[in-house]
Amino acid sequence: TQLLEQSPQFLSIQEGENLTVYCNSSSVFSSLQWYRQEPGEGPVLLVTVVTGGEVKKLKRLTFQFGDARKDSSLHITAAQPGDTGLYLCAVSSGTYKYIFGTGTRLKVLA
């Protein structure tokens, strides 16, 4: 059973379009992180959300933590080819330290 389910798995869009990716779980978390991973590199932390209902913005990226702290979304406005990559959500969970979601692979076409 996957603790964190991300959707969609794959997304291919044109430059300038908006998109939202989701990270869902049946468990409650004290915090949740979003990472972006580009080919040949390790994941890079984008943001950490800690409060239910919290919204954080990073340029064209908007992150929201669900009110019940079970889910999160990442919205990208006016996507650019540089946004291409694998988007991962992750939570801290006891002994297992960090658990990552299944990932959403985004491709933005010029």
Next chain:
Amino acid sequence: ETGVTQSPTHLIKTRGQQVTLRCSSQSGHNTVSWYQQALGQGPQFIFQYYREEENGRGNFPPRFSGLQFPNYSSELNVNALELDDSALYLCASSLGGYTDTQYFGPGTRLTVL
């Protein structure tokens, strides 16, 4: 400030062999975590080392073992390699603490034939 580095970049082994992967943590970081990332999947936590002691382990068999050295660099050893061990192995370092920010290296791509 030097980031997290890993070596080698790529490695090809055959079933039954043993492999050692290396990680140099970011300057000042005393905690290192190792992850396995299969193709098309998110990273899976293998174990974490804090000041040379194992500080948490994921659901991996004992043939996955590790070390952390006094300079906080780390090794991941895998014995009796299996085909399913083919993956990207990521190392991440942090300052320590339960939810501290992790900084990932570029990974070692291991192929088991």
